[in-house]
Amino acid sequence: MVLRPLSPPDAPRVKAYRRRAREGTLAPVLLWFVSPLDGRLILDGHDRAVAALAEGSDPECVILERLVDADVRRRQLRTLTDEHERSAAALARRPGTERQRRRLAQGIGTAPGGPALRSGPHRRPAPSRRSGHLGRPGRPGDV
Known part of the structure; x- marks a missing residue:
């Protein structure tokens, strides 16, 4: 994931980085691993990443990651x-x-006051004929 739009491969700054990539002197890209997103963000080196990819190689990266004791x-x-x-x-x-506890233990029941828990594929609710919205009941005045 990127924090800003990537420059085109023919941008002047990227061209300079492409030359460095060919020479093998391109600085690494700084990435940050964000666990809720299950991905990495480019913090620094957007143009260096574009340059390395344009030259047909993977950019060298330094990844910041939170380590928990x-x-x-x-x-x-x-x-x-x-x-x-x-x-x-x-x-x-x-x-x-x-009965609810037994069904929850089997993975097919509903939690008290909660949604159904099923292990199979989920189905979308059918469109409401009155409102046209998925799964929403029609409101007075809807046509």
């Missing part, structure tokens, strides 16, 4: 596990939820 990661996982166990215990205390 093993103890910190263990604490995060423990917190998530504890929260899940509290939620499961709260559900177990609610009357009339045994």
Whole structure:
């Protein structure tokens, strides 16, 4: 992913970088790994990346990545596990939820107050005849 539009391969700055790419003296591109996007952002070196690709080679890259200490990661996982166990215990205390718990354990039920959980393909709702919007009921006055 890029933070700005890429320059065309024939731009003057890119031409200068292409010469360096051919000579093998092109500086690396600085990338940042963003885990929520599951991808890398080009922070610096947009034109160098274009130049290397235009010369038919992959650009050299330096990747910035957040490293989490093993103890910190263990604490995060423990917190998530504890929260899940509290939620499961709260559900177990609610009357009339045994059937829902069994269905959730099988992966085919619905969570109390939540959407259906299914392992198969998802279907889109049919268009409403009154409103023309997918899955939305018609409103008074809609034609």
